[in-house]
Amino acid sequence: MENNAKMFWTGLSPDEAREALVNKDKSQKDKRMTLKEAVSRFVKDGDNVGIGGFVDVRQPIAICHEMIRKGFKDLTLSFQSAGMAPEYFAGAMMLNPDKFSIKRIELAYWGHEAFGLAPAWRYLAERGMIEIEDWSNYNMSARFKAGSMGLPFIPTRGPLGGDVKHTSRTKIINCPFTDRPIALLPASNPDVALIHVQAADMYGNCIIRGTDCTCAEIAMASAHTIVTCEQLVSHELLTRNPKDIMIPFAAVDAVIEVPYGAYPGACRRHYWFDGDHIRKFLGLIAPIAKGGSPDALQAYYDEYIYGVENFEDFLQKVGVKQLLAVKAAEYDNCERLV
Template sequence: MIEWTGLSPDEARQFLANKDKSKRDKRMSLKEAVQKFVKDGDNVGIAGFVNARQPVAIVHEIIRQGRKDLTLSFQSAGLAPEYLAGAMALDESKNSIKRMEFAYFAHEAFGISPLLRYLAENNKVELEDWSNYNMSARFKAASIGLPFIPCRSPLGSDMLQTNRAKVIECPFTGRPIMLLPASHPNVALVHVQEADIYGNCRIQGPLFTCPEIAMASAHTIVTCDRLIEHDDMTRYPNRVSIPFFSVDAVIEVPYGAYPGNSNGLYYFDEKHTAEFRGACEKLRKGDPAPLQDYYDTYIFGVENTTEFINKLPLSQIQYIQKIEPGIRLDAGYTVLG
């Protein structure tokens, strides 16, 4: 029998059957949401893609509160796991990652993750390697209530040596088929551009695997760049990317994905990302002081994302807004510039 690292399919089915799915006001503070829904030992699903719409604000609050022995499950991510890994590297007694199930952990144009190398080379974390499509399919299976999903990818590679997938003979074709176990995180961390008080979410730009992760998880915390009226949300029901009944907490956090991007609102802050990644690289090479200073300044030295942003030059924030074209979702995708 497979060892499930979050909820088992049967546990998830029972939990979701009994979950309160009423249409109610789910606004709360970020501190309250993390305290209520993120526990030591949880499997944490990270939404977004690489450094796009990463749930940075939620992760910063998790670090401030401290959580240990986490399993991180994600398709492709950069900033969110890097921040968690940095907190672990600085003080394992307060924050720690036990295991990661993922396809890609890096920063694309900014380079590979220094702290993935640090954790792996020092044998500090269990790693389960999947392809991008495989992790997406695992969340898809969980979101529709299946214990596994058949897949041809990546048969013919050595990926099977790095994960718990099984290969069987297809009962219909007689050919080999790969079975991927569903992934049911205890809690999903999601950042979106717009949400209403009930948890309906509108994602601008690529969806990535955010809807699937939200639907697959026992609990979902959503931060949004702006909270909008329910009537505005339902004016275009086909634009509701994540339904209210899969969300447990909604927090309005402008720049909640910073220094990553949020499509249509702000672009990547290349300067700040380079600063953060550079401090991570110095820790990997034996000098933790720059990273400790970064955390003391931008995470432990502030109460929330507003105070984090206020520590940055206004011109830096204005620039990332200027170079990211805005789109009005209520006006037929009219480009504002």
């Protein structure tokens, strides 16, 4: 019975998640470390990895690059809607599945909105290389919410109106109060969450500007959380307005200051999307699905990921001029929104 129950959960089971929370060190301590240290300490083969952000907004790209350099096998990726983070992972798997591989994805959407579909997902899916569990955005948010609350499931009406109930672990019962059908969604408790935020202090308290993207729930639901931030600020400054704290320090295990850590995606108040870089990267993947050579994609990884020591070196290759351009574009768009 225990083995069957374990098979149902693709990350931590609810009991394992509660035990992890109880045993977690909740002291207010300095959690600053390097990306290499954080990835080596908190990520392992076979993990369920929760990805924060939404599509190409606040994607944890710096953490993804570091994970690709180190190499991990048989990961499960859980996210609401994501773009470049899983795309980078999938591209690495396409090039060398013996070094980096995805076993399963649990998601609502994987794509790039204005920049197109996800060619790497299509490549892996059409060849049966990954398991896929399909949900809606609300469903995945609800699953992370259940995980963050320590519940094994959460009741919703959403799956009753479509096909999600046929493509997922949704259970439908008659409500004990109304005797009408209600859908039960299993909690999502990743082994590790990858989150990028605008600001954090050294203890792990985080501020998110703009869309919060269920990041707080992903962090609270996960056994471990790695946070990169645009700015590492003092505890006194960050807690001046306590209501601004979106993720509390107790949920966070590692904090790394990485300016432009979501590039080439966007980060509200800091920089806009680099559409040219995103389109360039996607354009290297698409031909491979049609039987084309992977050499150009391999060259990208060799130059921008494997060929550098850290994310700062990646940014140096991108160039100051381009980074300043996307920063200026964000300011321009912010002014238009005011």
